[in-house]
Amino acid sequence: MKWLKRLLFLVFLGTSLGLAAITALYFYFAPQLPDVSTLRDVQLQTPMRVFSADGELISQFGEKRRIPLQIEEVPEQMLQAFLATEDARFYSHPGIDPIGITRAAVNLIATGEKSQGASTITQQVARNFFLTREKTYIRKIKEIFLAIKIEQELSKDEILALYLNKIPLGYRSFGVGAAAQVYYGKTVDQLTLPQIAVIAGLPKAPSALNPIRSPERAKDRRRVVLGRMLETGYIDQATFDEANQAAMTATYHGAEITLAAPYLAEMVRQQILQQFGEDAYTTGMDVYTTISAKRQNAATLALRANLKSYDQRHGFRGAVKRLWTAEQAQLSAEEIVKQLSSLPNYGELRAAAVTSIEDKQAKVIVKGGSFGVIAWDDMKWARRFVTDTRQGPAPKSAQEILNVGDVIWVEPLATQVNSTVEVSDVALSDDAEQQSVSNYSLSQLPDAGAALVAISPLDGAIEALVGGFSFNQSKFNRVTQASRQVGSNIKPFLYSAAFEQGMTLASLENDAPINRWDKAMGVAWRPKNSPPVYDGPIRLRVALAQSKNVVSVRLMRDLGVDTIIDHLAKFGFPKNELPRNESLSLGSASLTPMQVASAYGSFANGGYLVSPYFIDRIEDGEGNIIFQQVPKVACDSCFEIIDKAPNLEELLNQAGDPLKQCDISFADESDLAPRIISAENAFLVSQAMNSAVWGGGSWAHKTGWNGTGWRAARALKRRDIAGKTGTTNDAKDAWFSGFGPDLVVTSWIGFDDFNRELGEASYNANLDKNQVTGKEFGARTALPAWIDFMEVGLAGVPEQAWQAPRNVSTVRIDRSTGLLTKSSDHTTRFEFFEEGTEPTEYVKQSVNSVFDSEEELF
Structure with missing residues (x-):
């Protein structure tokens, strides 16, 4: 009995001392413990996401990938898998598991090693939110006290939700939502049991x-998870056996991007970073842009197709590199795939290695391990590139183009099994003949750069933006960063200045050669038309439509350089960067495609200057709007109503507010875009640019003529479009800018290397008669992308008749002289005039000419 009493006393004493020690430790550490109540309002680090206007994901920024989930959104099997593996008694213990602690302590005493953990899920939450991962007794004691406090503050479900959203799971994924997307490209509710067990x-x-880096170890760990689920009764033996035998299917998945707009995404990132700082990467912001998925996809495809077309007609520059030569042993398929894996993708372009060549086809292994064949029709374009102005002869066989061992760029055609291709002669694995073979076309990464931007002329919202062929190739955004000479794209603004000074579409200017001595340079300046055709006195409508260079020079001389520069500055062009000489009339000014598109918007919207913008709104992690763009809008009818109103406040308070017809909500006149030119001026310039697309004259009477943008009329077959080509000296830059209903688009192409010219392409005997040949210029080189985009951008938009402003009249004029006429044959036409500028004289005699007729307007 004495022995038993002593033992009980010792137990009591030990327990008392233990409790006293724990109490002392608690009071010692209590001041150092954080306030666990903050977990109720914890802000999980969630990346910033960028969306299109219609909700497509464009990009995601942030070091940590996380998709926060409510506990109700997590599948029951996933909850069971984590509980069985990490904390089977989670719903019954008070935050710490005495059984687990005892087991770990016994193991430590017996082995001297910390081989068994005793941390509950609650303790892991405490560690993940408040502590470090260092393995010390002090940290463990703090963890225990925090876990007890957390259990007192939060419910079990709240604790479990925090755990499942916080835990690091590899590849920068935090939480089960992100892990499901990273490893399987799925949401958690789409996962299978084997995939759940891996996570x-x-x-x-x-x-x-x-599971990506170490699939075998991940498979072993999956077996452990499934085993614990079996032990705890969450699954039966049959389910265990089936899941345990399942193949490992994890592969890396980036952010689930559904719309490619990387150049715009980078613009968003920079603006948000400037506005909100580094916190923007972690606070779960959702940024909604102004672009539409339909138009953005169309812009990307149009720009890439045009660049590839330009690039290929100038010849094939050869292989990227050579993996082996004819004298060397051919690499195995596995070695080839490994070599190709380091090469990036560029849009649809994929790296491929040539494994064999026949007379009219080549066989390849494509990055990723697929097998392919390039048929003759998909490589016969590839004559040798010599210079930007010279190409080699058309090839007659595949051997003239490629060598075995070459690494080239290919594009996939329709994926199919090609029964005519034998793959057994390629150095592949034993199951090579069971692989499907896809058709590919030979391609190459374009050397030239390009840009395409589309904006709404009503408020400046960017509808689509592509700054180059591929963001992987170059991060340089040519829409906003490439300041290039604009060539004839400047001319509509000169004509606008002329109309502001009282000239009209019917005014005559002399289209004749200029020969002017430049004292400073000691040479004669002889600007020339392109082509060098001169028509003598010519109406301004026709001169702009046919892009007569000498007429632009003469207009600048008539108006003066200062007048022209002051007028150009109204459109947002930087006044101090405009050349103060006559070369400005031919487009020597350097501007970005964004600046050009914005300025053309003033012709499309009736004379207002809108500011391009690309962020519509920003929402915080809770879905609250923290920023809403309020753009200044162009609205003719709004201005007319305001001009008539004695008091704007009274007007806004009227029943049946007449401003509602504008479909625009604003508080005062300051919400309207500034008017920079009159509606009449904008209309007249637009009419001249419409003739640049549709031409004029009477084809029946052999006086018909094309404007420089005639290809747009032929392709789009719409009368409500207008535009202007642009080509610089030596064709270093090619442009087309124009608009249709509520959409302004600028297309540019050129080399980032200012020394390179776009050159010319000779006839390729392997291609059909519709191929593009000759010198490169705006209508041939930049316009095709504009057309391809507009075919989609204006699809479903009804054709709209031109609406003349109320102060514009029409009178019949003689096409040769621009004077009034009483005739009504093909030598005359109706012309638009701002009231008060109509001609007052009648022509004495109508003379047939090569000018236009009224048929394109009436």
Whole structure:
């Protein structure tokens, strides 16, 4: 009995001392413990996401990938997998698991090693939110006290939700939502049990047990998770056996991007970073842009197709590199795939290695391991590139183009099994003949750069933006960063200045050669038309439509350089950067495609200057709008109503507010875009640019003529479009800018290397008669992308008749002289005039000419 009493006393004493020690430790550490109540309002680090106007994901920015989930959104099997593996008694213990602690302590005493963990899910939450991962007794004691406090503050479901959203699971994924997307490209509710088990096994060692880097170790860990689910009764033996035998299917998935707009995404990132700082990467902001998926996709495809077309007609520059030569042993398929894996993708372009060549086809292994064939029709374009102005002869066989061992760029055609291609002669694995073979076309990464931007002329919202062929190739955004000479794209603004000074569409200017001595340079300046055709006195409508260079020079001389520069500055062009000489009339000014598109918007919207913008609104992690763009809008009818109103406040308070017809909500006149030219001026310039697309004259009477943008009329077959080509000296830059109903688009192409010219392409005997040949210029080189985009951008938009402003009249004029006429034959036409500028004289005699007729307007 004495022995028993002493034992009980010792137990009591030990327990008392233990409790006293724990109490002392608690009071010692209590001041150092954080306030666990903050977990109720915890802000999980969530990346910033960028969306299109219609909700497509464009990009995601932030070091940590996380998709926060409510506990109700997590599948029951996933909850069971984590509980079985990490904390089977989670719903019954008070935050710490005495059984687990005792087991770990016994193991430590017996082995001297910390081989068994005793941390509950609640303790892991405490560690992940408040502590470090260092393995010390002090940290463990703090963890225990915090876990007890957390259990007192939060419910079990709240704790479990925090855990599942916080835990690191490898590849920068945090939380099960992100892990499901990263490893399987799925949402959590789409995961299978084997996939759930893989994710549930990751918390122990996300790097070592990663299913991508270490699939075998991940498979072993999956077996452990499934085994614990079996032990705890969550699954039966049959389910265990089936899941345990399942193949490992994890592969890396980036952010689930559904719309490619990387140049715009980078613009968003820079603006948000400037506005909100580094916190923008972690606070879960959702940024909604102004672009539409339909138009953005169309812009990307149009720009890439045009660049590839330009690039290919100038010849094939050869292989990227050579993996082996004819004298060397051919690499195995596995070695080839490994070599190709380091090469990036550029849009649809994929790296491929040539494994064999026949007379009219080549066989390839494509990055990723697929097998392919390039047929003759998909490579016969590839004559040798010599210079930007010279190409080699058309090839007659595949051997003239490629060598075995070459690494080239290819594009996939329709994927299909090609029964005519034997793959057994390629150095592949034993199951090579079971692989499907896809058709590819030979391609190459374009050397030239390009840009395409589309904006709404009503408020400046960017509808589509592509700054180059591929963001992987170059981060340089040519829409906003490439300041290039604009060539004839400047001319509509000169004509606008002329109309402001009282000239009209019917005014005559002399289209004759200029020969002017430049004292400063000691040479004669002889600007020439392109082509060098001169028509003598010519109406301004025709001169702009046919892009007569000498007429632009004469207009500048008539108006003066200062007048022209002051007028150009109204459109947002930087006044101090405009050349103060006559070369400005031919487009020597350097501007960005964004500046040009914005300025052309003033012709499309009736004379207002709108500011381009690309962020519509920003929402915080809770879906609250923290920023809403309020653009200044162009609205003719709004101005007319305001001009008539004695008091704007009274007007806004009227029943049946007449401003509602504008479909625009604003508080005062300051919400309207500034008017920079009159509606009449904008209309007249637009009419001249419409003739640049549709031409004029009477084809029946052999006086018909084309404007420089005639290809747009032929392709789009719409009368409500207008535009202007642009080509610089030596064709270093090619442009087309124009508009249709509520859409302004600028297309540019050129080399980032200012020394390179776009050159010319000779006839390729392997291609059909519709191929593009000759010198490159705006209508041939930049316009095709504009057309391809507009075919989609204006699809479904009804054709709209031109609406003349109320102060514009029409009178019949003689086409040769621009004077009034009483005739009504093909030598005359109706012309638009701002009231008060109509001609007052009648022509004495109508003379047939090569000018236009009224048929394109009436």
